[in-house]
Amino acid sequence: MLRNLKVEVREASAVGAARRAAAEFSDTMGLGEARSSDVAIIVTELAGNLVKHTPAGGEILLSFTHQGDMEVLALDTGPGLAQPGMVLRDGYSTAGTPGTGLGAVSRLASNFDFYSTPGKGTAVLARVATGMTAPVTGVPMDVGVVHVPHPREYLNGDGWAVQLSAGHARLLVVDGLGHGLHAHEASRQALDTFRASPHLAPSALLTSVHAALRNTRGAVGAVAELDAEEHTIRFAGIGNITGAVADHLGRRGLMSLNGTLGQDVRKITEHSLPWPAGSALIMHSDGLSSLWDLSRYPGLLHRSATLIAGVLYRDFQRGRDDATVLVVRAVP
Secondary structure, three states: OOOEEEEEEOOOHHHHHHHHHHHHHHHHOOOOHHHHHHHHHHHHHHHHHHHHHOOOOEEEEEEEOOOOOEEEEEEEOOOOOOOHHHOOOOOOOOOOOOOOHHHHHHHHOOEEEEEEEOOOEEEEEEEEOOOOOOOOOOOOEEEEEEEEOOOOOOOOOEEEEEEEEOOEEEEEEEEEOOOOHHHHHHHHHHHHHHHOOOOOOHHHHHHHHHHHOOOOOOEEEEEEEEEOOOOEEEEEEEOOOEEEEEEOOEEEEEOOEOOEEOOEOOOOOOEEEEOOOOOEEEEEOOOEOOOOOHHHOOOHHHOOHHHHHHHHHHHHEOOOOOEEEEEEEEOO
């Protein structure tokens, strides 16, 4: 069962289509009538804003967090918000409407955040608590993911997984070679191996993944282990999965070695890097260009991890491959 949905909103007729797609997706995922209705209203409001305020429209991504809540992410490259502090006030409008859109969205959402830069566009995040899984407590980390398949494919050849415990996180991003069904199968096998090996260090885990993928097309992948108490990252990667630590000083890359998991791997090693307070770990597949620079987005580093992932996807997606962006922030 797919846990992600992408809806493009380029014209007024797409608003109703987005609402229907969101309602069907929510119903399929078992959200229940009340929560499904909330999601449909949120998507309708955000899709309406994309049509009213952005010349080229935008897209809406629906997905489930690692804790089981629904996230609705609206992305556009329009003019941005001239007065961000005003948009949540009922009655404020620049399009001659009643001006209740984002205010209504924020009231329906259990968590709401947005980021806008004049001339670069806006990203709006609304999270709806589903009660489908128990929240993970005692973990001072904010995890956000954007996971979108190749434009011509139904299945995503990328995969991601997160395991959280008190003060620690283990993360995997994997990209099956090519795209479509066989790439998806390779990624699923890597994810199964990750989940079955919760105590292996990053290098040992990738060794296990390499062995597990022998009968598949193969993949590239990276594993990170975060320690919020020691403020360190342990990282191991094979192939072109980008890993980097971003903070107010810039970005520091995490090294992956050449090779293909399941096919040709000469050596798997891991290295450590400081993970200072206020920084974010960013991992992504080659569906994104690695030329991003968060210093171009003032204040974004301190926003929701999903917003960071969404803005990077919006501005640096290649548009011809599966794309996965995973972001982890330390929070107080």
